[in-house]
Amino acid sequence: MVNKKRNGNVYPIMYAALMVTLVAALLALASQGLKPRQLANIMAETQLTILRSVHLEDQPYEKYITDTVAGPQQLPLFICTLDDGTRKYIIPLEGKGLWGP
Template sequence: MNTQSNTYTFLYAAIMVVIVAAVLSFTSLTLKDRQNMNKEIEKKQNILKAVNVTSTPANAVELFDKYIVEAIIVNSEGEVKSNDKAETFKVDLKHENKKDLSKRKLPVFVFNDTKVGKKLIIPVRGKGMWGPIWGFISMESDRKTIYGATFDHKGETPGLGAEISKPEFQKPFTGKQIFDESGVFTSLKLVKGTASNNPHAFDAVSGGTVTSKGLEAMLQDNLSSYEKFLKSSK
């Protein structure tokens, strides 16, 4: 057969692409369930990490069921819309953040442990340098002090922006205040190296300016929609 003819070349390319596409979609379909399960477990681990509970993929589900006693969906007016745990867990911030503020479903996970007491966990999601960044912020029961924070990213530069997923970056968030002394919502401001004695600011990652700014915007955008909920005393 003449492997140089136009017909052969076109046919070859067409058949090759169809075969490759079939193989890839088959793999994607067969592995989808496992991959989604891994993602759910990871999300549960991240929620637990925001309240300083370390878990392994094997015990994450069990610990999540034990410690997360309640999960609710609120709206921007602070009204509780649902208290179904499974439904709250499924809320996808990627879609919610695109909606108008008044229509957003805002998930809150309630953690309770006899030793450390009750904490509220709020998911956040925003843009880094190369892709999405996200995380979970846990609040003390006074509803203005941060108890713990965890952040993760899709593809920030290792050693620079990717440092936001390291404990050294996340630890200093404990004790920060997102409301100022007179009770006005301030979120946390990005500063250069002076955040340790300022309860309303956090330090930037050196070499990761775009990621740090994205993180500042993410906290501002997401936490502000919870303002009324956090202020409503309960």
């Protein structure tokens, strides 16, 4: 009797729906649980990219870089002040560049 129920058309559909729901719930929980780490990694990568742009990869970010905004559009601007007082301005660019349509 049990084997007959599993060979019908409804059982595979119900099983697939249950598995999809369980996997989706697990992925949603994992995504929400890892969100703080994802944001911290994005911040660390951004800081490292900014330091690389002024050839200070091995230096502490807070010592050399100041975050600010510029213009009425409040665009991000990073100011690097070197030990000798020289200032370098880092302007982040986004877009497809030369390789986009």
